[in-house]
Amino acid sequence: VSAVEVTITALGSGGDGLAEADGRTLYVPYAAPGDRVRVALGPKRGGGYEARLLARHADGPGRVAPPCPHFGTCGGCALQHLDEAVVRAWKRERILRALAARGLGDAAVSAPVPARPATRRRLGLALARDGRARVGFHTRFGRAVVDVAACPVAEPALVALIPVLRDRLGRLAGWRKGQAIATLTETGIDLLLAIGLSPAAEALRRLADLADEADLARLSLSAGGRSEPVVVRRSPRLAFGGVAVDPPPGGFVQPTADGEAAIGAAILAAVAGRARIADLYAGCGTWTFPLARTASVLAVEGDPALAGALAEAADRSGLAGRVRVATRDLVRRPLAAAELDRFDAVVLDPPRAGAAPQAAELARSRVPLVVVASCNPATFARDARTLVGAGFRLGPVTAVDQFLWSPHVELVAALAR
Ligand SMILES: C[S@@+](CC[C@H](N)C(=O)[O-])C[C@H]1O[C@@H](n2cnc3c(N)ncnc32)[C@H](O)[C@@H]1O
Secondary structure (H helix, E strand, O other), rough: OOOEEEEEHHHHHHHHOOEOOOEEEEEEEOOOOEEEEEEEEEEEEEEEEEEEEEEEEEOOOOOOOOOOOOEEEEEOOOOOEEEEHHHHHHHHHHHHHHHHOOOOOOOOOOOOOOOOOOEEEEEEEEEEEEEEEEEEEEEOOOOOOOOOOOOOOHHHHHHHHHHHHHHHHHOOOOOOEEEEEEEEEEOEEEEEEOOOOOHHHHHHHHHHHHHHHOOEEEEEEEEEEEEEEEEEEOOOOOOEOEEEEEEOOOOOOOOEEHHHHHHHHHHHHHHHOOOOEEEEEOOOOOOOOHHHOOOOEEEEEEHHHHHHHHHHHHHOOOOOOEEEEEEEOOOOOOOHHHOOOOOOOOEOOOOOOOOHHHHHHHOOOOEEEEEEEOHHHHHHHHHHHHHHHHOEEEEEEEOOOOOOOOOEEEEEEEEEE
């Protein structure tokens, strides 16, 4: 059978509608629970099959009109066709299910702190040039670049950058495809271009024109794993806990100020009163500096550029006595139990892969409190299970929706002995 009519019964983990046909699970992008749809069967994917929406005969109760004209073509968003309440309930459910899979299903999980449109301050843009430049996002399942004119997720200043980039990069020779990371800081946009360009004189002149027209704070080029500023008009600057930090080109920062505030508030509430804190996976100090207001903090980060920015900010602000910084790979060389024992609390904010080796050392340590911020409920649940197995108790989980209209959800939780 190449086409079937089905009713969507639920949302899968990637945000696709799920349906059953002849005992097979179908994944139907952009379909809502309750939709009655006709779909074309596609290739096998995981335990089921991909399916493409051909026609919608009836709408599910949570369906809404998507706010963006690019929705359905652009791969940046997966869930604009669903009511916010449906998405929030589903994101909470994802966390509960991940916890239940590790025997932690009785944890209290909050409704996600919502994400507002037009607040994303860090964008990864896909770039391509074939006669003219395309600037936007990859399609959902391919590498083609969808040339966007609108993006209701992003800060308006970043959306305004897109046509300037398209025009200026279209006139720049010597590149075919790549990526841009645009971060809106307090002093303007920090732009990193990874387009395999060798910065010859003519290219530099054109990049300087781009920086002027877009009023960029800084423009950097990335090649071979190194990022070098080529135009600095103002130092890009963010403030964490009242401390000014100059993030390195393309360096990680929380993607929205609201998300940063919600996650930060949950972390600070959990460690209140603790005097010696280790901030592991510290980035350039998003939590380090708020923590350092009332505690002495060891910040550990694997990326030397981020750790360097953190150390510089600590020096400049006179906090070097309260903040120590170490550059260290916490997967290959986690802090050992004996190193951890002098801390009253440990904050862990790992990438999607989680922090299995560090959780194992924490389990062996005498640390009384571990506060985890996570962007992946599955690896969080795995690492939390390790700690619970060593006598920690999992407290209430604060869910945070920082990636509007995407299937991602973040969370903060404290584990105490
Ligand atoms: C989710 S970010 C959090 C950063 C910071 N806490 C913040 O909120 O801005 C994860 C951080 O872990 C760092 N990281 C990734 N893998 C690492 C590793 N193996 N060892 C140490 N740090 C690592 C990344 O460079 C990134 O800064």
